[in-house]
Amino acid sequence: MKSKVAVIKCDNYSEENVRAAVQEGIDLLGGISCFVKSEEKILLKPNILVGDKPERGTTTHPLVLRAVAEVLKVNGASLFYGDSPGIGKPERVVKQAGYNDAADALNIELADFHTAVKVSFPEAILAKQLFLAKGVLDVDGIVSISKMKTHGFTRLTGAVKNQFGCVPGLRKAEYHVKMRDIYDFSAVLVDINRYLKPRLYIMDGIMAMEGNSPRGGELVNMKVLLFSTDPVALDTVCCHLIDLDPDFVPTNKIGTDAGLGTYKKEEIEIVGCDSIDELVNKNLNVTRRPPDRIIQSRAYPAFLKNYISPRPVTDPQRCVRCGQCVLQCPVDPKALDWPKNIPKQEKPVPVYDYKRCIRCYCCQEICPEKAITIKVPLLGRLIHR
Numbered sequence: 001m002k003s004k005v006a007v008i009k010c011d012n013y014s015e016e017n018v019r020a021a022v023q024e025g026i027d028l029l030g031g032i033s034c035f036v037k038s039e040e041k042i043l044l045k046p047n048i049l050v051g052d053k054p055e056r057g058t059t060t061h062p063l064v065l066r067a068v069a070e071v072l073k074v075n076g077a078s079l080f081y082g083d084s085p086g087i088g089k090p091e092r093v094v095k096q097a098g099y100n101d102a103a104d105a106l107n108i109e110l111a112d113f114h115t116a117v118k119v120s121f122p123e124a125i126l127a128k129q130l131f132l133a134k135g136v137l138d139v140d141g142i143v144s145i146s147k148m149k150t151h152g153f154t155r156l157t158g159a160v161k162n163q164f165g166c167v168p169g170l171r172k173a174e175y176h177v178k179m180r181d182i183y184d185f186s187a188v189l190v191d192i193n194r195y196l197k198p199r200l201y202i203m204d205g206i207m208a209m210e211g212n213s214p215r216g217g218e219l220v221n222m223k224v225l226l227f228s229t230d231p232v233a234l235d236t237v238c239c240h241l242i243d244l245d246p247d248f249v250p251t252n253k254i255g256t257d258a259g260l261g262t263y264k265k266e267e268i269e270i271v272g273c274d275s276i277d278e279l280v281n282k283n284l285n286v287t288r289r290p291p292d293r294i295i296q297s298r299a300y301p302a303f304l305k306n307y308i309s310p311r312p313v314t315d316p317q318r319c320v321r322c323g324q325c326v327l328q329c330p331v332d333p334k335a336l337d338w339p340k341n342i343p344k345q346e347k348p349v350p351v352y353d354y355k356r357c358i359r360c361y362c363c364q365e366i367c368p369e370k371a372i373t374i375k376v377p378l379l380g381r382l383i384h385r
């Protein structure tokens with residue numbers, strides 16, 4: 001049987017349009033009763049990377065969460081929601097990101113994303129033990145609501161990657177340090193999804209983020225909401241929409257091989273629109289080449305890797321010296337820190353030690369001022385050519 005992906009056009013975040021699109025997408029997959037039974041506890045898992053206002057497009061728009069919650073409520077489910085943000089406490093971040101209105105109006109409780117629970121997963125590709133937020137384990141089922149955004153490390157912040165937010169707080173940093181290779185990290189993302197088995201995956205692609213994403217990019221009106229029970233098929237359709245080769249997103253092949261879903265075109269059925277061709281944006285700013293694994297490759301000596309691998313670079317004109325990037329850097333000692341021997345009143349910009357840097361790009365991901373970009377050094381550009 002093919003994996004169905006519902007592609008529903010939705011031009012904007014008007015409450016009426018979003019509600020109608022959500023209802024249509026869920027109906028095309030068989031209706032909400034296929035996913036949720038009355039009285040069940042269901043967690044809605046949006047992407048709440050940070051507490052940015054909805055109009056910045058960093059997070060799943062709260063109106064999408066609200067529309068999904070309304071459909072689920074009709075079916076009598078008890079709802080919870082939450083995410084483990086990149087920075088800040090979940091309680092404060094959800095308020096800043098505008099989730100309170102929907103949560104209060106529909107009585108959706110914030111789940112526990114502080115407490116880490118260790119679980120065994122012997123069938124895992126790599127992560128035989130996972131640390132997951134208690135809130136995602138306390139429910140009967142999960143509905144994942146990701147945001148369509150590009151990403152420097154994984155190419156796409158999509159349906160599969162959304163569940164990385166089910167790893168609480170600093171535990172996320174540990175995974176970055178332990179799984180430096182993009183393919184290992186992607187295998188962990190696949191493992192988390194195979195363990196948690198969200199029942200339904202939805203992607204908010206009404207406004208997508210391109211370029212210096214997932215926080216500092218530009219917004220693009222892609223005008224779609226995507227729905228599927230197969231996160232790999234959903235991400236694959238998203239790749240087609242942004243004209244990105246699905247092979248460049250490692251979770252697609254790894255997820256297919258591990259049985260999480262499929263990225264094979266002949267095994268995916270698109271419903272909801274006759275053809276997605278008219279929705280494809282060939283100009284969307286995304287890196288159209290496979291992710292780098294040079295940093296881990298034995299083929300290059302350590303000193304050379306440093307001159308080849310794409311590296312984060314700070315623009316001192318944009319930097320407001322907030323220090324969020326320093327806090328976010330997962331290596332110890334940090335690869336990005338305040339310079340020593342420069343008086344604070346001179347307001348120095350954090351500096352990199354590229355020899356220590358594992359190229360996880362967490363600093364770029366979190367910078368609120370678009371001050372950090374990923375640049376390929378000259379030698380790397382020559383080799384990539």
Ligand code: SF4
Nearest residue numbers: 319320322323325367
């Ligand atoms: S680079 Fe960005 S995150 Fe780091 S201190 Fe400057 S503004 Fe803050």
Ligand code: SF4
Nearest residue numbers: 329357358360361363
């Ligand atoms: S400097 Fe940035 S890219 Fe390098 S390890 Fe630290 S957070 Fe990751």
